[in-house]
Amino acid sequence: MNALERSIRAHIMRSLRDTSAPPSLDELATAHDTTTDAVREALHSLAAQHRLALRPDTGAIWMAHPFSAVPTDFVVTSGHRSWWANCVWDGFAILGLVGDGWLDTRSPQTGDSIRLTVERGRVTGDAIVHFLVPARHFWDDIGFT
Structure with a gap:
Protein backbone atom coordinates (compact mmCIF):
# COMPACT_ATOMS: atom_id res chain seq x y z
CA MET A 1 0.00 0.00 0.00
CA ASN A 2 1.54 3.30 -1.05
CA ALA A 3 1.15 6.63 0.77
CA LEU A 4 -1.83 7.82 -1.32
CA GLU A 5 -3.64 4.51 -0.87
CA ARG A 6 -2.98 4.56 2.89
CA SER A 7 -4.26 8.12 3.17
CA ILE A 8 -7.36 7.42 1.05
CA ARG A 9 -8.16 4.30 3.06
CA ALA A 10 -7.85 6.22 6.34
CA HIS A 11 -10.10 8.97 4.93
CA ILE A 12 -12.72 6.39 3.92
CA MET A 13 -12.64 4.76 7.36
CA ARG A 14 -13.00 8.10 9.16
CA SER A 15 -15.88 9.08 6.90
CA LEU A 16 -17.71 5.80 7.48
CA ARG A 17 -17.10 6.03 11.24
CA ASP A 18 -18.14 9.68 11.49
CA THR A 19 -20.98 9.88 8.94
CA SER A 20 -21.93 6.26 8.15
CA ALA A 21 -21.22 7.02 4.48
CA PRO A 22 -18.13 6.83 2.29
CA PRO A 23 -16.70 9.96 0.68
CA SER A 24 -17.27 10.55 -3.02
CA LEU A 25 -14.50 10.34 -5.61
CA ASP A 26 -14.56 14.14 -5.84
CA GLU A 27 -14.24 14.52 -2.06
CA LEU A 28 -11.30 12.13 -2.00
CA ALA A 29 -9.60 13.84 -4.94
CA THR A 30 -9.98 17.28 -3.36
CA ALA A 31 -8.83 16.13 0.08
CA HIS A 32 -5.73 14.46 -1.38
CA ASP A 33 -4.96 17.11 -3.99
CA THR A 34 -5.17 14.65 -6.86
CA THR A 35 -7.47 13.67 -9.72
CA THR A 36 -10.51 11.43 -9.61
CA ASP A 37 -8.66 9.09 -11.98
CA ALA A 38 -5.83 8.76 -9.45
CA VAL A 39 -8.38 8.11 -6.70
CA ARG A 40 -10.14 5.50 -8.83
CA GLU A 41 -6.80 3.80 -9.49
CA ALA A 42 -5.99 3.82 -5.76
CA LEU A 43 -9.42 2.35 -4.93
CA HIS A 44 -8.91 -0.47 -7.43
CA SER A 45 -5.49 -1.16 -5.95
CA LEU A 46 -6.95 -1.23 -2.42
CA ALA A 47 -9.65 -3.62 -3.62
CA ALA A 48 -7.03 -5.90 -5.17
CA GLN A 49 -5.27 -5.93 -1.78
CA HIS A 50 -8.58 -6.83 -0.03
CA ARG A 51 -8.43 -3.57 1.94
CA LEU A 52 -11.91 -2.63 0.70
CA ALA A 53 -14.50 -3.89 -1.78
CA LEU A 54 -15.98 -2.01 -4.71
CA ARG A 55 -19.48 -2.55 -6.08
CA PRO A 56 -19.22 -4.80 -9.13
CA ASP A 57 -21.85 -2.79 -11.02
CA THR A 58 -20.63 0.77 -10.39
CA GLY A 59 -17.14 0.60 -8.90
CA ALA A 60 -18.35 2.66 -5.92
CA ILE A 61 -17.12 1.86 -2.42
CA TRP A 62 -19.16 -1.09 -1.15
CA MET A 63 -17.31 -2.29 1.94
CA ALA A 64 -14.43 -0.97 3.99
CA GLY A 125 -26.37 -13.07 26.61
CA ASP A 126 -26.09 -16.61 25.37
CA ALA A 127 -26.58 -16.29 21.62
CA ILE A 128 -24.51 -18.43 19.30
CA VAL A 129 -23.11 -16.99 16.07
CA HIS A 130 -22.47 -19.38 13.20
CA PHE A 131 -20.18 -18.48 10.31
CA LEU A 132 -21.24 -20.44 7.26
CA VAL A 133 -18.06 -19.58 5.37
CA PRO A 134 -14.67 -20.30 7.00
CA ALA A 135 -12.60 -17.12 7.45
CA ARG A 136 -9.93 -18.36 5.04
CA HIS A 137 -12.59 -18.30 2.30
CA PHE A 138 -14.21 -14.92 3.05
CA TRP A 139 -12.64 -13.22 0.02
CA ASP A 140 -13.58 -16.04 -2.37
CA ASP A 141 -16.94 -14.22 -2.65
CA ILE A 142 -16.93 -11.33 -0.18
CA GLY A 143 -20.44 -10.24 -1.18
CA PHE A 144 -21.88 -13.62 -0.19
CA THR A 145 -19.75 -13.97 2.91
Missing part, protein backbone atom coordinates in the same frame (compact mmCIF):
# COMPACT_ATOMS: atom_id res chain seq x y z
CA HIS A 65 -14.38 -3.57 6.70
CA PRO A 66 -15.91 -3.53 9.16
CA PHE A 67 -18.25 -0.94 7.62
CA SER A 68 -20.71 -1.43 4.80
CA ALA A 69 -21.43 1.56 2.57
CA VAL A 70 -24.82 0.09 1.58
CA PRO A 71 -27.80 -1.02 3.68
CA THR A 72 -27.50 -4.54 5.10
CA ASP A 73 -29.38 -6.77 7.52
CA PHE A 74 -26.80 -5.95 10.20
CA VAL A 75 -27.47 -2.59 11.89
CA VAL A 76 -25.05 -1.51 14.61
CA THR A 77 -26.08 1.17 17.11
CA SER A 78 -24.02 2.96 19.74
CA GLY A 79 -25.56 5.93 21.49
CA HIS A 80 -27.60 7.85 18.92
CA ARG A 81 -25.55 6.71 15.91
CA SER A 82 -25.84 3.70 13.67
CA TRP A 83 -23.87 1.96 10.93
CA TRP A 84 -24.36 -0.95 8.56
CA ALA A 85 -22.10 -3.94 9.02
CA ASN A 86 -21.44 -6.67 6.48
CA CYS A 87 -21.98 -9.51 8.98
CA VAL A 88 -22.07 -10.20 12.71
CA TRP A 89 -18.27 -10.37 12.83
CA ASP A 90 -18.00 -6.87 11.33
CA GLY A 91 -20.78 -5.62 13.62
CA PHE A 92 -18.75 -6.61 16.66
CA ALA A 93 -15.69 -4.96 15.10
CA ILE A 94 -17.62 -1.69 14.70
CA LEU A 95 -18.64 -1.85 18.36
CA GLY A 96 -14.99 -2.45 19.21
CA LEU A 97 -14.17 0.81 17.42
CA VAL A 98 -17.02 3.02 18.65
CA GLY A 99 -17.89 1.59 22.06
CA ASP A 100 -20.72 -0.33 23.65
CA GLY A 101 -24.00 -0.77 21.84
CA TRP A 102 -25.94 -3.42 19.99
CA LEU A 103 -26.26 -5.19 16.69
CA ASP A 104 -29.73 -5.88 15.28
CA THR A 105 -30.21 -8.57 12.66
CA ARG A 106 -32.50 -11.47 11.82
CA SER A 107 -32.17 -15.21 11.99
CA PRO A 108 -31.55 -16.47 8.45
CA GLN A 109 -33.51 -19.60 9.33
CA THR A 110 -36.62 -18.16 11.02
CA GLY A 111 -36.55 -14.44 10.23
CA ASP A 112 -36.88 -13.67 13.95
CA SER A 113 -35.25 -10.48 15.19
CA ILE A 114 -31.96 -10.90 17.03
CA ARG A 115 -30.22 -8.27 19.16
CA LEU A 116 -26.65 -8.85 20.25
CA THR A 117 -25.48 -6.44 22.93
CA VAL A 118 -21.99 -5.36 23.93
CA GLU A 119 -21.58 -3.86 27.41
CA ARG A 120 -18.23 -2.79 28.84
CA GLY A 121 -16.56 -4.37 25.83
CA ARG A 122 -18.14 -7.80 26.30
CA VAL A 123 -20.92 -9.56 24.42
CA THR A 124 -23.83 -10.27 26.78
Whole structure:
Protein backbone atom coordinates (compact mmCIF):
# COMPACT_ATOMS: atom_id res chain seq x y z
CA MET A 1 0.00 0.00 0.00
CA ASN A 2 1.54 3.30 -1.05
CA ALA A 3 1.15 6.63 0.77
CA LEU A 4 -1.83 7.82 -1.32
CA GLU A 5 -3.64 4.51 -0.87
CA ARG A 6 -2.98 4.56 2.89
CA SER A 7 -4.26 8.12 3.17
CA ILE A 8 -7.36 7.42 1.05
CA ARG A 9 -8.16 4.30 3.06
CA ALA A 10 -7.85 6.22 6.34
CA HIS A 11 -10.10 8.97 4.93
CA ILE A 12 -12.72 6.39 3.92
CA MET A 13 -12.64 4.76 7.36
CA ARG A 14 -13.00 8.10 9.16
CA SER A 15 -15.88 9.08 6.90
CA LEU A 16 -17.71 5.80 7.48
CA ARG A 17 -17.10 6.03 11.24
CA ASP A 18 -18.14 9.68 11.49
CA THR A 19 -20.98 9.88 8.94
CA SER A 20 -21.93 6.26 8.15
CA ALA A 21 -21.22 7.02 4.48
CA PRO A 22 -18.13 6.83 2.29
CA PRO A 23 -16.70 9.96 0.68
CA SER A 24 -17.27 10.55 -3.02
CA LEU A 25 -14.50 10.34 -5.61
CA ASP A 26 -14.56 14.14 -5.84
CA GLU A 27 -14.24 14.52 -2.06
CA LEU A 28 -11.30 12.13 -2.00
CA ALA A 29 -9.60 13.84 -4.94
CA THR A 30 -9.98 17.28 -3.36
CA ALA A 31 -8.83 16.13 0.08
CA HIS A 32 -5.73 14.46 -1.38
CA ASP A 33 -4.96 17.11 -3.99
CA THR A 34 -5.17 14.65 -6.86
CA THR A 35 -7.47 13.67 -9.72
CA THR A 36 -10.51 11.43 -9.61
CA ASP A 37 -8.66 9.09 -11.98
CA ALA A 38 -5.83 8.76 -9.45
CA VAL A 39 -8.38 8.11 -6.70
CA ARG A 40 -10.14 5.50 -8.83
CA GLU A 41 -6.80 3.80 -9.49
CA ALA A 42 -5.99 3.82 -5.76
CA LEU A 43 -9.42 2.35 -4.93
CA HIS A 44 -8.91 -0.47 -7.43
CA SER A 45 -5.49 -1.16 -5.95
CA LEU A 46 -6.95 -1.23 -2.42
CA ALA A 47 -9.65 -3.62 -3.62
CA ALA A 48 -7.03 -5.90 -5.17
CA GLN A 49 -5.27 -5.93 -1.78
CA HIS A 50 -8.58 -6.83 -0.03
CA ARG A 51 -8.43 -3.57 1.94
CA LEU A 52 -11.91 -2.63 0.70
CA ALA A 53 -14.50 -3.89 -1.78
CA LEU A 54 -15.98 -2.01 -4.71
CA ARG A 55 -19.48 -2.55 -6.08
CA PRO A 56 -19.22 -4.80 -9.13
CA ASP A 57 -21.85 -2.79 -11.02
CA THR A 58 -20.63 0.77 -10.39
CA GLY A 59 -17.14 0.60 -8.90
CA ALA A 60 -18.35 2.66 -5.92
CA ILE A 61 -17.12 1.86 -2.42
CA TRP A 62 -19.16 -1.09 -1.15
CA MET A 63 -17.31 -2.29 1.94
CA ALA A 64 -14.43 -0.97 3.99
CA HIS A 65 -14.38 -3.57 6.70
CA PRO A 66 -15.91 -3.53 9.16
CA PHE A 67 -18.25 -0.94 7.62
CA SER A 68 -20.71 -1.43 4.80
CA ALA A 69 -21.43 1.56 2.57
CA VAL A 70 -24.82 0.09 1.58
CA PRO A 71 -27.80 -1.02 3.68
CA THR A 72 -27.50 -4.54 5.10
CA ASP A 73 -29.38 -6.77 7.52
CA PHE A 74 -26.80 -5.95 10.20
CA VAL A 75 -27.47 -2.59 11.89
CA VAL A 76 -25.05 -1.51 14.61
CA THR A 77 -26.08 1.17 17.11
CA SER A 78 -24.02 2.96 19.74
CA GLY A 79 -25.56 5.93 21.49
CA HIS A 80 -27.60 7.85 18.92
CA ARG A 81 -25.55 6.71 15.91
CA SER A 82 -25.84 3.70 13.67
CA TRP A 83 -23.87 1.96 10.93
CA TRP A 84 -24.36 -0.95 8.56
CA ALA A 85 -22.10 -3.94 9.02
CA ASN A 86 -21.44 -6.67 6.48
CA CYS A 87 -21.98 -9.51 8.98
CA VAL A 88 -22.07 -10.20 12.71
CA TRP A 89 -18.27 -10.37 12.83
CA ASP A 90 -18.00 -6.87 11.33
CA GLY A 91 -20.78 -5.62 13.62
CA PHE A 92 -18.75 -6.61 16.66
CA ALA A 93 -15.69 -4.96 15.10
CA ILE A 94 -17.62 -1.69 14.70
CA LEU A 95 -18.64 -1.85 18.36
CA GLY A 96 -14.99 -2.45 19.21
CA LEU A 97 -14.17 0.81 17.42
CA VAL A 98 -17.02 3.02 18.65
CA GLY A 99 -17.89 1.59 22.06
CA ASP A 100 -20.72 -0.33 23.65
CA GLY A 101 -24.00 -0.77 21.84
CA TRP A 102 -25.94 -3.42 19.99
CA LEU A 103 -26.26 -5.19 16.69
CA ASP A 104 -29.73 -5.88 15.28
CA THR A 105 -30.21 -8.57 12.66
CA ARG A 106 -32.50 -11.47 11.82
CA SER A 107 -32.17 -15.21 11.99
CA PRO A 108 -31.55 -16.47 8.45
CA GLN A 109 -33.51 -19.60 9.33
CA THR A 110 -36.62 -18.16 11.02
CA GLY A 111 -36.55 -14.44 10.23
CA ASP A 112 -36.88 -13.67 13.95
CA SER A 113 -35.25 -10.48 15.19
CA ILE A 114 -31.96 -10.90 17.03
CA ARG A 115 -30.22 -8.27 19.16
CA LEU A 116 -26.65 -8.85 20.25
CA THR A 117 -25.48 -6.44 22.93
CA VAL A 118 -21.99 -5.36 23.93
CA GLU A 119 -21.58 -3.86 27.41
CA ARG A 120 -18.23 -2.79 28.84
CA GLY A 121 -16.56 -4.37 25.83
CA ARG A 122 -18.14 -7.80 26.30
CA VAL A 123 -20.92 -9.56 24.42
CA THR A 124 -23.83 -10.27 26.78
CA GLY A 125 -26.37 -13.07 26.61
CA ASP A 126 -26.09 -16.61 25.37
CA ALA A 127 -26.58 -16.29 21.62
CA ILE A 128 -24.51 -18.43 19.30
CA VAL A 129 -23.11 -16.99 16.07
CA HIS A 130 -22.47 -19.38 13.20
CA PHE A 131 -20.18 -18.48 10.31
CA LEU A 132 -21.24 -20.44 7.26
CA VAL A 133 -18.06 -19.58 5.37
CA PRO A 134 -14.67 -20.30 7.00
CA ALA A 135 -12.60 -17.12 7.45
CA ARG A 136 -9.93 -18.36 5.04
CA HIS A 137 -12.59 -18.30 2.30
CA PHE A 138 -14.21 -14.92 3.05
CA TRP A 139 -12.64 -13.22 0.02
CA ASP A 140 -13.58 -16.04 -2.37
CA ASP A 141 -16.94 -14.22 -2.65
CA ILE A 142 -16.93 -11.33 -0.18
CA GLY A 143 -20.44 -10.24 -1.18
CA PHE A 144 -21.88 -13.62 -0.19
CA THR A 145 -19.75 -13.97 2.91
